[in-house]
Amino acid sequence: xxxxxxxxxxxxxxxxxxxxxxxxxxxxxxxxxxxxxxxxxxxxxxxxxxxxxxxxxxxxxxxxxxxxxxxxxxxxxxxxxxxxxxxxxxxxxxxxxxxxxxxxxxxxxxxxxxxxxxxxxxxxxxxxxxxxxxxxxxxxxxxxxxxxxxxxxxxxxxxxxxxxxxxxxxxxxxxxxxxxxxxxxxxxxxxxxxxxxxxxxxxxxxxxxxxxxxxxxxxxxxxxxxxxxxxxxxxxxxxxxxxxxxxxxxxxxxxxxxxxxxxxxxxxxxxxxxxxxxxxxxxxxxxxxxxxxxxxxxxxxxxxxxxxxxxxxxxxxxxxxxxxxxxxxxxxxxxxxxxxxxxx
Amino acid sequence: xxxxxxxxxxxxxxxxxxxxxxxxxxxxxxxxxxxxxxxxxxxxxxxxxxxxxxxxxxxxxxxxxxxxxxxxxxxxxxxxxxxxxxxxxxxxxxxxxxxxxxxxxxxxxxxxxxxxxxxxxxxxxxxxxxxxxxxxxxxxxxxxxxxxxxxxxxxxxxxxxxxxxxxxxxxxxxxxxxxxxxxxxxxxxxxxxxxxxxxxxxxxxxxxxxxxxxxxxxxxxxxxxxxxxxxxxxxxxxxxxxxxxxxxxxxxxxxxxxxxxxxxxxxxxxxxxxxxxxxxxxxxxxxxxxxxxxxxxxxxxxxxxxxxxxxxxxxxxxxxxxxxxxxxxxxxxxx
Numbered sequence: 001x002x003x004x005x006x007x008x009x010x011x012x013x014x015x016x017x018x019x020x021x022x023x024x025x026x027x028x029x030x031x032x033x034x035x036x037x038x039x040x041x042x043x044x045x046x047x048x049x050x051x052x053x054x055x056x057x058x059x060x061x062x063x064x065x066x067x068x069x070x071x072x073x074x075x076x077x078x079x080x081x082x083x084x085x086x087x088x089x090x091x092x093x094x095x096x097x098x099x100x101x102x103x104x105x106x107x108x109x110x111x112x113x114x115x116x117x118x119x120x121x122x123x124x125x126x127x128x129x130x131x132x133x134x135x136x137x138x139x140x141x142x143x144x145x146x147x148x149x150x151x152x153x154x155x156x157x158x159x160x161x162x163x164x165x166x167x168x169x170x171x172x173x174x175x176x177x178x179x180x181x182x183x184x185x186x187x188x189x190x191x192x193x194x195x196x197x198x199x200x201x202x203x204x205x206x207x208x209x210x211x212x213x214x215x216x217x218x219x220x221x222x223x224x225x226x227x228x229x230x231x232x233x234x235x236x237x238x239x240x241x242x243x244x245x246x247x248x249x250x251x252x253x254x255x256x257x258x259x260x261x262x263x264x265x266x267x268x269x270x271x272x273x274x275x276x277x278x279x280x281x282x283x284x285x286x287x288x289x290x291x292x293x294x295x296x297x298x299x300x301x302x303x304x305x306x307x308x309x310x311x312x313x314x315x316x317x318x319x320x321x322x323x324x325x326x327x328x329x330x331x332x333x334x335x336x337x338x339x340x341x342x343x344x
Numbered sequence: 345x346x347x348x349x350x351x352x353x354x355x356x357x358x359x360x361x362x363x364x365x366x367x368x369x370x371x372x373x374x375x376x377x378x379x380x381x382x383x384x385x386x387x388x389x390x391x392x393x394x395x396x397x398x399x400x401x402x403x404x405x406x407x408x409x410x411x412x413x414x415x416x417x418x419x420x421x422x423x424x425x426x427x428x429x430x431x432x433x434x435x436x437x438x439x440x441x442x443x444x445x446x447x448x449x450x451x452x453x454x455x456x457x458x459x460x461x462x463x464x465x466x467x468x469x470x471x472x473x474x475x476x477x478x479x480x481x482x483x484x485x486x487x488x489x490x491x492x493x494x495x496x497x498x499x500x501x502x503x504x505x506x507x508x509x510x511x512x513x514x515x516x517x518x519x520x521x522x523x524x525x526x527x528x529x530x531x532x533x534x535x536x537x538x539x540x541x542x543x544x545x546x547x548x549x550x551x552x553x554x555x556x557x558x559x560x561x562x563x564x565x566x567x568x569x570x571x572x573x574x575x576x577x578x579x580x581x582x583x584x585x586x587x588x589x590x591x592x593x594x595x596x597x598x599x600x601x602x603x604x605x606x607x608x609x610x611x612x613x614x615x616x617x618x619x620x621x622x623x624x625x626x627x628x629x630x631x632x633x634x635x636x637x638x639x640x641x642x643x644x645x646x647x648x649x650x651x652x653x654x655x656x657x658x659x660x661x662x663x664x665x666x667x668x669x670x671x672x673x674x675x676x677x678x679x
Contacts, residue, residue: 104450107447107448108448114448116452121416121453124441126436129441132409132412133437139413140413143414150413163405163406328446330509330510339454
């Protein structure tokens with residue numbers, strides 16, 4: 001199955017049921033992030049970016065386990081999640097380059113990717129911000145009589161902020177249909193987890209909230225999806241929240257300006273040996289879904305598609321100046337309307 | 345006409361809003377089973393059920409954020425901050441998340457939620473339970489802020505705030521909850537957000553106030569020799585430039601009466617606008633009556649001095665009108 005750049009976020013999301021597309025999407029995430037680094041060097045990107053290369057299996061594993069009308073909140077390390085959930089490469093690259101083709105029309109930037117059509121709230125630039133919001137989405141899902149669930153994706157750094165405690169406690173006491181997904185990539189900004197957190201496994205904290213906690217190999221998209229399926233099913237059954245910890249690793253530093261020199265020698269190399277794309281490609285080869293040179297072919301195909309998307313972005317204009325004032329409130333949007341998920 | 349407590353106007357507005365719109369829910373500490381520490385939510389649990397009237401843990405960040413998520417998913421949450429200071433631990437969810445949702449989604453997602461809170465000084469609650477803190481919200485594009493001043497404005501503003509498609513903060517002066525007033529409820533009554541009201545016309549000076557200070561302003565105007573026009577601001581952001589500028593163009597003098605420290609009070613922006621846009625009509629420099637830049641004191645004697653009272657306001661306005669020079673605030677030479 002080949003997905004073209006012109007496919008809608010929803011179509012891209014539905015395509016993710018296909019095993020080859022799952023692999024292709026992981027390659028796409030890697031490829032888009034590599035292209036973003038290049039665009040940064042070429043002067044097309046402002047501010048900062050936070051790459052998640054190495055964590056692609058988590059993004060794809062989550063996205064294939066939930067429906068497009070389940071709600072996802074996520075942090076600023078969200079390029080991969082946005083792409084996995086369905087945002088197009090042009091939507092992500094365009095946003096990061098501040099063009100109208102971007103998924104937030106160029107108003108947000110790298111840290112604020114959004115796509116209501118596939119359940120993605122604007123990703124938040126504040127650590128922990130998405131956890132309480134996911135609780136609210138879950139509360140609304142239940143109040144409106146649906147079986148929708150909310151997924152809060154955050155990092156190990158977020159496990160030490162008050163929002164984590166308040167949200168897990170609130171969700172547990174209310175039995176909310178939320179899945180709390182901690183991507184433990186071992187670093188909160190520039191600081192290794194052992195210097196900030198007195199436990200190795202964030203999942204053990206689930207016990208304090210009387211909810212299940214799972215520790216998952218985040219480099220294996222199938223294991224991610226399996227663990228998510230259990231937590232999502234529990235939430236849908238109305239049995240309450242879960243905490244799922246994905247053990248993973250970011251190959252880059254915290255942000256654009258971080259060379260990550262603080263990492264112990266050999267750590268990166270050890271994780272590169274368990275690259276999520278290679279792990280999944282090997283599995284598809286074993287399943288006879290991928291030919292011998294299939295991975296290289298896919299990579300070349302994806303690179304070409306990402307180049308096309310990049311060209312589309314660079315052809316796309318910056319937003320009109322009127323955009324500055326157009327979305328502040330209903331008064332500036334010229335109407336008294338509310339807009340929300342599940343509006344139909 | 346029936347006399348009611350002002351807190352009953354809060355309760356009635358919430359009750360009617362929940363009855364009229366099934367998407368309205370409430371969250372807060374002790375609001376359901378206990379009926380609220382100020383009894384402003386008494387009976388709502390019985391009337392609307394535990395799915396819509398939700399007691400939360402003492403976790404302001406959790407329920408403030410849950411309101412954001414619920415609003416984006418089609419509900420209209422009303423959250424109660426028991427004392428407005430409690431929102432300090434949850435501010436991110438309102439000022440950084442709710443206020444930017446419409447912007448970041450380019451209008452595809454909105455956050456119609458209301459934060460209501462008891463606020464203000466005068467009852468000996470000390471410096472951490474007595475502030476107005478409207479300036480925490482006024483500076484954030486995407487939020488609206490209003491302040492209630494009596495039974496009618498409480499009902500009218502709350503109903504409008506709950507119907508607004510954007511996040512609104514409603515500050516309710518706690519000192520007014522137990523005041524009794526004649527008021528006949530009208531289920532259709534609304535006060536449009538962003539509109540001020542001339543509550544007493546006059547021709548010598550315009551006196552702006554909001555919240556509990558409106559009563560002080562009216563009392564001062566009643567005992568003044570000068571003919572003072574009193575305006576209840578009602579909404580502090582976006583504030584009603586038209587009504588204020590029109591009034592000042594007639595009276596030629598502007599006085600703001602603010603329950604806020606001088607450095608952050610809402611009058612600063614109003615005075616700056618009037619100075620620029622009504623410069624030609626001014627007979628005297630605009631004058632701000634504010635709190636000193638100090639925390640709210642506990643001792644009754646100190647708190648009584650700290651808050652402007654009618655005698656002090658009368659004296660300040662009289663000095664301005666008779667000399668056309670701004671009088672000195674009492675606290676400038678008090679240290």
